[in-house]
Each structure stands twice: as structure tokens, then as C-alpha cells.
Amino acid sequence: MNLGNVVTAMVTPFNKAGSVDFEKLGPLMDVLISRGTEAVIVGGTTGESATLSMKEKAELYRESVNASGGRIPVIAGTGMNDTYATAELSIQAVKDGVDGVMLVAPYYNKPSQQGLYEHFKTIAEKVDLPVMLYNVPGRTMVNMLPETTIALSEVPNIFSVKEASGNLDQITTIIANTPQDFKVYSGDDSLTLPAVAVGADGIVSVSSHIVGSQMQEMIKLFRNGKVQEAAAIHQKLVPFMNAMFIAPSPSPVKTALHLTGVDTGGVRLPLVPLTEGELNIVKKALDEVSNVEQFPSS
Template sequence: MNLGNVVTAMVTPFNKEGRVDNAKLKELMDVLISRGTEAVVVGGTTGESATLSMEEKAALYKASVEASGGRIPVIAGTGMNDTHATAELSLQAQRDGVDGIMLVAPYYNKPSQQGLYEHFKTIADQLTLPVMLYNVPGRTMVNMLPETTIALSEVPNITAVKEASGNLDQITAVIANTPPEFKVYSGDDSLTLPAVAVGADGIVSVSSHVIGSEMQDMIQLYRSGRVEEAAKLHQRLVPFMQAMFIAPSPSPVKTALHIQGIDTGGVRLPLIPLSQTEREIVEHALNEAAGISRFPSS
């Protein structure tokens, strides 16, 4: 499964009543594709998975497949802290036609490294779809060590990892010790270029809802040898990336989209809308990002 350079961790659009809005989802999918997104993760952290019911998640996967229409891969974020329930939801997503599964490390339970290995392998063994692991210790309170990821890369259908540890040494160790066909993606927007520089395949991003094309440009500049230009673009994009995390995600990015006229609704409690001060920061970041032009073809 080819996910390309830029994968968007897609927000879940809600209507005024707070229910999932499939019409808005289709519109958002079109926008993301036009902005350089090459694959989407639906029902992940940015998609407010913690507040979606099992029925809502299953419906979201199916609606996302329909919205994509085969244009880009749809990855279902099915990970939970219950191995059996995660396997059941993953099988449902597989039946609904998604292209892959993303499994977050179990949160709250704080499993051992062997527990992480058994959790992921148990689920992957029941699936025929490719599986992306997701390591995000800031949310799960457990860091999947490189040795565990390396061991899991030997499971035939575990084909990628989203590394959101924020630790370049850890990302480097995973890249250096997994097969070439095993894909490593940064899970931190501001580490996109540094991660690519040490061999990562790309980014699973929140900021790409708005600046996906510019992130594509940055990666392509680096890979074409125009390293200084890539670095300068990185420097200009980082303030916007930082603005997307001034409050718990996805409140900032949903606000940014709304300012741009792309309605994805609000967020569900316990998340709340941005304060006026936070909104002004997002507006300023949007204005600054608007001045970042596409690089000339060479």
C-alpha cells in the first residue's frame, strides 16, 4: 500500500447537533486531496475517536471509503485499549472496504513492551489488510521502544509505523533496523523535515488540512537535493504547525478550516472551542501561511 509523503489525520466533521456529517466529510475529502493529501487516517486522535461510539466509527469508515471513491487510500484508526474490541472493530473496518488499519498503542493500561507486542500481533494476525502502528506516548503514557517496533515489523502485514514520540534518535533506530519496505512516518508535524532527513517516508499530519501542498513541496525540495530551500520552507511552516497545537487538537485545525470557509463543525466535550485569544493566534498563523508561495518547478 503506497501512502505517499503526506497522510492527513482527518478531522471528523459534525453537524450542528454534533452528529457525524457525511456531506461535510465528502467536501473535506475533496479539499484534502486538492491540498496534496495522498492518504487519510479516519477515526484517529484528530478524528476525536475517543468520543465516537463503535457504531459511529464503523459508519465513518464506510462513509470515508465512499467519499474517497478510490482516489486515495483510507486508513481506519481502530486502536483502543481493549485487544478483543480493537480486533472486532478492525475486522468491521476491513469488511467496510478500508485500505489499511492504524492501531494506537493501548492507552491507560500502560502495558509492558511484551504486552504491546502481543496486542499488535494478535490483532494483525486476524487481518488481511496492512497495519500501521501508532506510537504516541504523550497520549497513551507508554512508549513503544524501537526494539518492539523492530520485532513487530517482522509480522507480515504490519507494514508501517506512525512515530509520534518526538524522539529523532528513536525514529532513526526504527528506520535503521527495519526492512526497507517497512514505512516509517513522523507523527509530529514540526519534525517532518528532520524525520525525512534521517530516512522517514513522510508525515501523518494535522497541519496538512491547510498546508498539505506546502508540506509536499518541502519534502520534494529535500529529496531533489534542494536542501537549503527545503530548510527555509520548513522554517516558514513551523509557526503554523505550532499554532495547530495551541489547544487540544482538533480545535485549532477545525477553527482554521472554518475561517477558510470549510465547515467541519465543532468539537465534542470534553474538548471545547478556542478562546478569542487562541482564535486570533490561528487567524494570524493562517495569514502568515497564506504568504508562503509554491516553489517554482525546476
């Protein structure tokens, strides 16, 4: 499966009552595609998966597929800390028409490396779809070591990993020791260019809701040998990327979307809206990236 350079971990739109607003999915998908997104992950961390019911997730998968209309792949975030419940939800996602599933490392349980391997292998064998692994130790309290990811890359339908360990050595080891067709994506926006420089295929991003086109330009410039120009974009984007995590995600990016004319509603408890100080940081960051797309790609 080809997901391109920039994959967006898409927010889940809510209405004023806090229910999922499925009518906003189409306009949001249109905006993301216009801003450089080549694939989306729905119902993941940025989509506030922890607060979505199973029924909401299934409908979100189905309506996101409809909103995409086959223009870009839709990957369902189906991972949970219960192996068999994850398998059940992943099977449901297949029925809902998604192009693949993303499975986060089990949180709270703190499984061993063998437990991680068996968890992902068990689910992958039950699902007739491409599987992306998701390693994010900052949220799960367990780091999937490169050796485990490398072993899992031999499972036929496990095609990719979103590596959000923030560890370039770990990313490099995975890239160097997995099959050529195994896709490695950074899960840390500010490491997009460094990760691509060591061989990553791209980024699964939050910031791409707003600056996806600039991120695309940066990656293309680097791959065309225009390293200094790519570095200049990276330097301009990093403060914005950091601002998208000034408060628990997705509060900052939903605010940024609103400020750029895209209504995706608020966040669900236990997340809360930005404070006035945080809002000012997001506004300033938006102003500073308004002129990033000035570098020719050819």
C-alpha cells in the same frame, strides 16, 4: 502499501447538534486531496475517536471510503486499549472497505513492551489488511521502544509505524533496523523535514488539512537536493504547525478549516472551542503561511 509523503489524520465533521455529518465528508475529502493529501486516516485522534461510538466509527469508515472513491487510500483508526475489542472493530473496518488500519498503543493500561508486542501481533493476525502501528506516548503514557517496533515489523501485514514520540534518535533507530519496505512516518508535524532527512517516508499530519501542498513541496525540494529551499519552507511552516496545537487538537485545525471556507463543525466535549486569544493566534498563523508556496520545485 504506498501512502505517499503526506497522510492527513482527518477530522470528523459534526453538525450543529453534535452528530457526525456524513454529508460533509465528500467536500472535505475533495479539499484535502486538492491540498496535497495522498492518504487519510479516519477515526483517529484528530477524528475525535474517543468520543465516537462503535456504530459511528463503522459508518465513518464506510462513508469515508465512498467519499474517496478510490482516489486515495483510507486507513481506519481502530486502535483501543482493549485488544479483542480492537480486533473486532478492525474486522468490521475490513467489511467497511478500508485499505488498512492504524492501531494506537493501548492507553491507560500502561502495558510492558512484551504486552505491546502481543497486543499488536494478536490483532494483525486477525485482520487481512495492512496495519500501521501508532506510537504516541504523550497520549498513551507508554513509549513503544524501537526494539518492539523492529520486532513487530517482521509480522507480515504490519507495514508501517506512525512515530509520534518526538524522538529523532528513536525514529532513526527504527528506520536503520527495519526492512526496506517497512514505512516510517513522523507523527509530529514540526519534525516533518528532520524526520525525512534521517530517512522517514513522510508525515501523518494535522496541519496538512491547511498546508498539505506546502508540506509536499518541502519534501520534494529536499529529496531533489534543494535543502536550503526546503529549510526555508520548514521555517515558515513551523509557527503554523505549532499554532495547530495551541489548544487540544482538533479545535485549532477545525477552526482553521472554517477560516479557509471548509465547514467541519465544532468539537465534542470534553473538548471546547478556542478562546478569543487562541483564535487570534490561529488567524495570525494562517496569514503568515499564505505566501509559503513561492519556491520552485525544479
